[in-house]
Amino acid sequence: MSYVAVTLAGADTPGEHLQLAAFTAMAAVFFIWLGRRQLSTGRHALVHNETMRSADRLIPPPPPSRGYRTGGRVYIVVGCVFLLPAVFNIVFAILGVVG
Numbered sequence: 001m002s003y004v005a006v007t008l009a010g011a012d013t014p015g016e017h018l019q020l021a022a023f024t025a026m027a028a029v030f031f032i033w034l035g036r037r038q039l040s041t042g043r044h045a046l047v048h049n050e051t052m053r054s055a056d057r058l059i060p061p062p063p064p065s066r067g068y069r070t071g072g073r074v075y076i077v078v079g080c081v082f083l084l085p086a087v088f089n090i091v092f093a094i095l096g097v098v099g
Contacts, residue, residue, distance in 0.1 A: 017093035021086045028082035035075030042069050 038045050042064025052059045 014093040014096035017089045017096060021089035021093065024082050024089065025086040028079045028086060031075050031079030031082060033079075035072045035077075035079060037072070038068050038075060039072030042066075044068055 034045050043062055050061065052061075
């Protein structure tokens with residue numbers, strides 16, 4: 001059964017499993033970081049949180065939003081979904097080296 005799961009994942013060697021684990025772990029870290037930042041500020045991740053000067057006036061940052069906080073939670077869940085394959089690929093890599 002594990003051989004079928006390995007071939008469906010597209011990885012045959014422990015090295016390929018570790019590469020897939022590294023890629024999915026990086027994606028998980030990015031999405032969790034993005035979600036935590038958006039959840040804590042209540043603003044989009046690319047929007048600055050300080051007042052900016054434009055010509056002769058100050059432009060305040062946008063107010064915090066519940067929608068962006070909800071989006072932050074969604075990003076954290078997506079990051080956790082990416083974290084699961086990383087764990088499975090590490091386990092399969094260890095099983096490939098040991099067994």
